[in-house]
Amino acid sequence: MANTYCFCRAFVLVALLPLVMMAETPAPIASGIEGVISVSPSRPGPIRKDGPSTAPAGGIEFVVKRAETRVTSFITDAEGRFRVSLPPGHYTVLREDPGAAIGHWQFEVDVAPGAVQKVNWTGDSGMR
Known part of the structure; x- marks a missing residue:
């Protein structure tokens, strides 16, 4: 009975290993x-x-907009981090929700072919 339990436990752990590995590694973006x-x-x-x-x-x-056309959107995680796949070009990233009426939440970025542009932006909350 103990051998069967150990075998089942080992089988489950081995079966779940690929799922855990995929969950920890974000998919690469071009x-x-x-x-x-x-x-x-x-x-x-x-x-x-x-x-x-x-x-x-x-x-x-x-x-995320290119000229005046909405391309995509994203939500930052609890630490303010984000990652979004985009084709090369010039983009404007901004908030359009009601909370964005106060302060400044608009950023510009150029995406080069085959590159992921790393950014560190600070939005103005409007509080003084």
Whole structure:
């Protein structure tokens, strides 16, 4: 009975291994953008010397446009990170939700053929 239990357990672990490996490795993209979006100031009032003035812009949807045409959108993770596949060209990345009415949330980026452009953007929250 113990041998059967050990065999079943080992079989399940081996069967799940490929799934775990695929989940940890993001799929490579031919060209596009990846990076982090932060927000500053992160709270109203004076900036404290002992505290950060920026915070991750997590869980926010951004729209990617080429000229005036919407190409795609993405949502940042809790740390403000994102990754999006795009063909080569010039793009504008911006917020269009009601929360974007205050502050500045528009960024420009050029994507080269066969390259992933790394960016680190900071949006203006509009708080003072």
